[in-house]
Amino acid sequence: MSMAFSVQRTHIPGECSQIAVIGGGPTGSFFSLFALRMAKMIGREISITIFDPKDFSKDGPGGCNRCGGIISELLVQTLAVEGINLPNSVVRKGINSYTLHTDYGSVFISTPSLERTIATVYRGGGPRGIIGHEKESFDNYLLSLAIEEGAVHQPMRIDSIERKHGKPVLFSKNGHIMEADLAVGAFGVNSTAGKMFASLGFGYSEPPTVNAAIAELHMPEEVIVERFGNSIHLFLLPDRGIKFAAMIPKGSYVTLCILGRKVDAHTVQNFLNKPVVRAVLPEALGYSVACSCLPKMNIGAPKKPFTDRIVMGGDAGSTRLFKDGLGAAYIMGKSIAKTVIFEGTSREDFQKGYYPVYRGIMHDNLFGRILYTVIDQYRSFKILTRAMLKTVEIEQKRDSDDRILSTILWDMFTGNERYRNVFMKSIRPKMHIDMWEGVFRSIGRR
Amino acid sequence: MKDSELGRAFSDGDVIFREGEKGEMMYVIQSGKVKITKDTKSGEVTLATLTCGDIFGEMSLFDRMPRSATAVASGNATILSIDKKKLFTTISRDPTMVFKVLETMSRRIRLLDEELSRLKKTKEHLLRSCCDVEETCKMILQEARNTISAENGSVMFREDDNTLSIKAAYGSKSTQLMRLKVGEGIAGDVLSTGRSEMLNNVSTDGRYKKGSTKIISMLCAPLKCDNTVFGVINMSNTSERLFVLEDLRMLNSLAVYASIAIKNALNYAQLRVAADDVLKQAILVT
Ligand SMILES: Cc1cc2nc3c(=O)[nH]c(=O)nc-3n(C[C@H](O)[C@H](O)[C@H](O)COP(=O)(O)OP(=O)(O)OC[C@H]3O[C@@H](n4cnc5c(N)ncnc54)[C@H](O)[C@@H]3O)c2cc1C
Numbered sequence: 111m112s113m114a115f116s117v118q119r120t121h122i123p124g125e126c127s128q129i130a131v132i133g134g135g136p137t138g139s140f141f142s143l144f145a146l147r148m149a150k151m152i153g154r155e156i157s158i159t160i161f162d163p164k165d166f167s168k169d170g171p172g173g174c175n176r177c178g179g180i181i182s183e184l185l186v187q188t189l190a191v192e193g194i195n196l197p198n199s200v201v202r203k204g205i206n207s208y209t210l211h212t213d214y215g216s217v218f219i220s221t222p223s224l225e226r227t228i229a230t231v232y233r234g235g236g237p238r239g240i241i242g243h244e245k246e247s248f249d250n251y252l253l254s255l256a257i258e259e260g261a262v263h264q265p266m267r268i269d270s271i272e273r274k275h276g277k278p279v280l281f282s283k284n285g286h287i288m289e290a291d292l293a294v295g296a297f298g299v300n301s302t303a304g305k306m307f308a309s310l311g312f313g314y315s316e317p318p319t320v321n322a323a324i325a326e327l328h329m330p331e332e333v334i335v336e337r338f339g340n341s342i343h344l345f346l347l348p349d350r351g352i353k354f355a356a357m358i359p360k361g362s363y364v365t366l367c368i369l370g371r372k373v374d375a376h377t378v379q380n381f382l383n384k385p386v387v388r389a390v391l392p393e394a395l396g397y398s399v400a401c402s403c404l405p406k407m408n409i410g411a412p413k414k415p416f417t418d419r420i421v422m423g424g425d426a427g428s429t430r431l432f433k434d435g436l437g438a439a440y441i442m443g444k445s446i447a448k449t450v451i452f453e454g455t456s457r458e459d460f461q462k463g464y465y466p467v468y469r470g471i472m473h474d475n476l477f478g479r480i481l482y483t484v485i486d487q488y489r490s491f492k493i494l495t496r497a498m499l500k501t502v503e504i505e506q507k508r509d510s511d512d513r514i515l516s517t518i519l520w521d522m523f524t525g526n527e528r529y530r531n532v533f534m535k536s537i538r539p540k541m542h543i544d545m546w547e548g549v550f551r552s553i554g555r556r
Numbered sequence: 557m558k559d560s561e562l563g564r565a566f567s568d569g570d571v572i573f574r575e576g577e578k579g580e581m582m583y584v585i586q587s588g589k590v591k592i593t594k595d596t597k598s599g600e601v602t603l604a605t606l607t608c609g610d611i612f613g614e615m616s617l618f619d620r621m622p623r624s625a626t627a628v629a630s631g632n633a634t635i636l637s638i639d640k641k642k643l644f645t646t647i648s649r650d651p652t653m654v655f656k657v658l659e660t661m662s663r664r665i666r667l668l669d670e671e672l673s674r675l676k677k678t679k680e681h682l683l684r685s686c687c688d689v690e691e692t693c694k695m696i697l698q699e700a701r702n703t704i705s706a707e708n709g710s711v712m713f714r715e716d717d718n719t720l721s722i723k724a725a726y727g728s729k730s731t732q733l734m735r736l737k738v739g740e741g742i743a744g745d746v747l748s749t750g751r752s753e754m755l756n757n758v759s760t761d762g763r764y765k766k767g768s769t770k771i772i773s774m775l776c777a778p779l780k781c782d783n784t785v786f787g788v789i790n791m792s793n794t795s796e797r798l799f800v801l802e803d804l805r806m807l808n809s810l811a812v813y814a815s816i817a818i819k820n821a822l823n824y825a826q827l828r829v830a831a832d833d834v835l836k837q838a839i840l841v842t
Contacts, residue, residue: 184646186636227563
């Protein structure tokens with residue numbers, strides 16, 4: 111069957127008119143939004159149906175696509191240029207700085223102009239019982255943009271997929287749903303849909319994952335304003351198995367996100383009991399854990415994310431390692447849209463149009479892995495941790511153009527830059543001279 | 557600035573960038589309004605008033621020329637800035653990102669085209685037929701009435717004794733009989749500041765001088781030549797009908813051409829007096 115398709119190119123205008131999107135998270139919505147916009151631009155009619163059983167306006171786990179909810183500086187700005195201005199009703203807090211905590215002290219890293227360039231959002235209605243339903247979730251906002259552009263949302267789960275006469279056919283548990291000209295897999299890594307697509311046998315496999323921990327800490331908003339301001343608090347601690355943790359302020363909640371390769375049901379409580387964490391968030395503040403979960407996180411990419419008339423994007427394919435998954439969802443969703451509208455839907459079309467972007471993210475993660483290994487050293491060895499703190503402290507008093515380590519840490523954790531560019535900055539001699547100065551100064555201080 | 561707002565806060569009158577500066581950033585308005593103004597020979601002209609979601613400052617990034625106009629916050633505004641280097645890096649990876657910017661630029665060119673053709677007509681009309689000052693003022697008012705809907709209107713000139721005299725008017729009689737000095741009332745104030753105004757709640761304005769007819773909303777634009785304000789055009793409503801920013805923009809543009817036409821007419825009148833004098837002298841001599 112696939113032979114027939116590799117001969118017969120599928121970009122004949124009008125042929126790819128029925129598109130099924132499995133998953134209405136950011137990847138599904140970005141794809142739909144851009145595909146519909148581009149199709150209109152060139153006067154082509156397409157019909158997009160997004161399948162997702164979740165109601166993103168609902169509070170609690172039922173409406174939530176569990177994540178830290180940080181929209182990176184780059185994504186906020188890129189979306190604004192695209193005409194997608196994140197409204198007040200979606201943004202929980204505008205962020206202008208990071209506060210980095212280690213066992214040996216903390217430093218504050220800010221945007222040069224203290225401009226709030228990062229947004230924190232909820233991916234669903236928020237923790238169960240959240241007060242203030244006037245706010246909208248990020249996923250709901252994006253899905254409504256796609257619907258405004260002409261997509262149809264079907265609140266149902268797709269339970270199996272087959273290929274008949276080369277076309278994908280979708281089924282729910284109640285039976286046949288539709289035969290599509292194209293199926294876009296945007297189902298993330300937190301469902302069994304990956305297995306369903308892997309069973310089609312074209313070479314796709316579920317991406318490798320690790321568990322991450324998320325907890326919503328509830329406390330009075332004034333406390334959050336006073337303790338956190340407009341800063342995300344990042345913890346780089348010498349624990350094995352945990353890469354880093356972040357506390358992300360959002361109204362009267364703080365989202366605690368712990369990422370690493372060894373995260374389990376006890377991770378959140380163990381973390382909250384650490385002295386450095388208790389210094390930031392003492393129990394005396396009277397916070398409560400409103401909810402917690404252990405979602406899966408994509409840490410690798412399947413080699414074959416497409417075939418004729420089937421393509422996978424976002425977490426179901428590849429994503430940025432440990433950061434800016436939403437930015438990756440935008441890049442991939444849009445790249446699939448461009449390919450489908452301007453090239454076609456055959457395996458060759460995806461290879462030519464979409465794969466370079468997909469591969470770009472995969473390659474970039476190689477630099478990410480190197481950088482995380484370096485950061486692991488910095489957080490594991492006291493002398494390096496101290497030197498890092500000292501260097502950042504000195505840099506924050508300098509001109510914004512002269513803050514290499516601060517910029518590296520900022521770009522690394524905010525998702526402002528690709529890992530490759532962060533890596534290139536990290537091998538600049540000036541950075542190493544500054545670090546050695548930091549080492550000597552921190553030794554001197556002791 | 558609300559906790560959930562992005563970008564940087566600007567207060568009323570804060571300059572975001574100035575005409576002539578190098579452009580390193582593009583901006584997207586998150587909340588509030590931004591006025592784009594340009595210095596011309598006859599004073600400052602507001603080119604546009606932009607609102608939430610609008611992009612500005614992109615021209616200098618693309619044509620690498622200095623800023624062509626000044627951007628000023630009009631009331632409190634929050635603005636997200638986008639660095640040129642980062643923008644171009646992103647565009648180089650995904651050129652379709654400029655679609656939206658192109659759409660904005662095309663929309664602006666279209667609006668400019670429309671305005672230009674409207675103004676061209678007005679200009680031709682004004683410049684062609686005006687040699688008589690009072691006639692010119694009447695025509696200016698008629699042009700203003702054609703584009704802006706208002707119940708009353710007047711053109712006032714500064715006299716040598718620093719009072720304002722009405723040269724042409726329509727609508728309520730009492731508004732036509734009002735006598736003002738420079739600096740007095742709203743028109744008198746516009747005459748001294750040289751800045752146009754739009755007021756939709758005139759009675760609460762401290763400068764308002766009550767007549768027998770109560771004015772609810774008012775537009776007032778200065779008539780200038782070589783940076784000297786010699787008169788004003790007023791348009792006002794006694795009903796609840798309010799003016800919009802587009803009205804103010806139109807009146808400002810019209811005031812630029814009206815100023816030229818009136819100056820022409822005044823010069824012509826002076827020339828005629830001088831010519832008559834010369835003629836009289838010549839007759840006396842002969
Ligand atoms: C702990 C944690 C913290 C994170 N923090 C951040 C962060 O702060 N910033 C950031 O940018 N990224 C973050 N990420 C990454 C980010 O969450 C993902 O990259 C992003 O959600 C990917 O979007 P997606 O649309 O591909 O998948 P998802 O968001 O997972 O959406 C998939 C959708 O598909 C639907 N679906 C699944 N199966 C089916 C089916 N069979 N039929 C129909 N619908 C189906 C689901 O209901 C869901 O709505 C984090 C991830 C984790 C795990």
